[in-house]
Amino acid sequence: xxxxxxxxxxRKGPLAENEVKDLLKAYGxxxxxxxxxxxxxxxxxxxxxxxxxxxxxxxxxxxxxxxxGVKLGIQNxxxxxxxxxxxxxxxxxxxxxxxxxxxxGVEIIVGLVQDPTFGLSIMCGIGGIFTxxxxxxxFRVVPIDRYDAEQMIEEIKxxxxxxxxxxxxxxxxxxxxLLIKVSKxxxxxxxxxxxxxxxxxxxxxxxxxxxxxxxxxx
Numbered sequence: 001x002x003x004x005x006x007x008x009x010x011r012k013g014p015l016a017e018n019e020v021k022d023l024l025k026a027y028g029x030x031x032x033x034x035x036x037x038x039x040x041x042x043x044x045x046x047x048x049x050x051x052x053x054x055x056x057x058x059x060x061x062x063x064x065x066x067x068x069g070v071k072l073g074i075q076n077x078x079x080x081x082x083x084x085x086x087x088x089x090x091x092x093x094x095x096x097x098x099x100x101x102x103x104x105g106v107e108i109i110v111g112l113v114q115d116p117t118f119g120l121s122i123m124c125g126i127g128g129i130f131t132x133x134x135x136x137x138x139f140r141v142v143p144i145d146r147y148d149a150e151q152m153i154e155e156i157k158x159x160x161x162x163x164x165x166x167x168x169x170x171x172x173x174x175x176x177x178l179l180i181k182v183s184k185x186x187x188x189x190x191x192x193x194x195x196x197x198x199x200x201x202x203x204x205x206x207x208x209x210x211x212x213x214x215x216x217x218x
Contacts, residue, residue, distance in 0.1 A: 012217050018097055020213040024198075027185050031210040033100040048100040049077050049089045054083045056090075056099035062214060075116045075159050102209050105202035106161045106170040110178060112142065112186045112196040114137060114218075115136065122183050124175070126158040127200040142186040149179040151197065162203065169205030178208060193216045 005026055008019055015023075021031040033048055036057065056069030060115065062101055062126030064070045069091065074080045080098070087096050109127035114120055118141045138155040140148050153175060162172040186193060197214040 007080060008218065009189065013057075014059045014062045014067065014218065015215045016057050016095065017055065017064075017213060018057055018095075019059075020196075020215040021210070023185075023215065024213060027190065029181050030208065031213065032102055035085065035098050037096050037098055040081065041082065043077065043084060044100070046077075048098060049078075050077075051079065051101045053099040053101055054087055055097045056087065056094050057097055058091070058094040061094070062216075074207075077081055102202055102211060103204075103205040105208070106168060107200040108175060108203055109137070109160075109197070110175075110182050110201055112182065112193055114194055114210040115141075120186050121192065122152075122186060124152050124179055125156055126161065142183050142190070144179065144183045146176060146180060149176040149183075152179060169207055170203045171208070174208045175203060180204060186216050192217050194206060 008015065010024070010037070011211060016036060018036055021034065024031050035042070035046060035048060036062055037043055053076050054071045054074060056064055056067070061067060061069060071083050071087070074083055085097065107127040109123070109125050111123045112120055120142045121139045122136050122144060123139045123144050130184075136157045138152045140152055153162060154170060161168065162170045162175060182196070182198070185196070193215070195214075195216045198210045200211050202209050202211055
């Protein structure tokens with residue numbers, strides 16, 4: 001693991017979104033393309049495709065939408081510069097993140113949580129806005145193998161969304177692979193992790209992408 005990621009894990013409490021995504025990438029998990037920006041010049045040579053999102057990116061702000069810290073669907077550089085100025089005034093001391101937006105896929109949630117009885121456990125379910133509504137999630141104790149991951153998906157009521165429901169492309173095997181990778185993160189970093197939340201994860205026919213990620217360290 002890279003030196004900066006090891007140093008990051010010595011901290012306590014929430015990490016910033018870019019830090020969580022850097023960690024996920026180190027374990028081979030695909031996330032959105034993004035760039036930290038702090039001054040107007042950082043917007044030059046952005047090397048991201050529009051549309052993009054602009055987000056406040058801080059370990060002190062876990063729920064960005066609650067404080068008006070997310071602007072989605074920015075279509076061009078002029079609009080981005082305008083929003084950047086607004087965010088810079090609103091969050092003068094925090095990093096800002098430009099996040100390349102992904103085409104919507106089937107939304108799932110994957111996470112790790114410290115259970116007081118069983119220890120670190122992995123969860124998976126239907127994600128996005130439906131997570132709290134349907135509570136369609138399943139759990140296993142870390143570590144898991146491929147059979148465990150497959151069984152987790154079988155237990156989700158909305159599993160048909162990952163099996164070509166109404167010709168919506170979504171590759172269930174990629175979700176199995178993601179669960180195994182997240183389990184490995186949990187197994188190797190158990191002493192550091194209090195909670196990991198990947199939501200939403202967009203699942204496509206031939207790919208998947210973690211759109212938003214939160215990690216709280218012990």
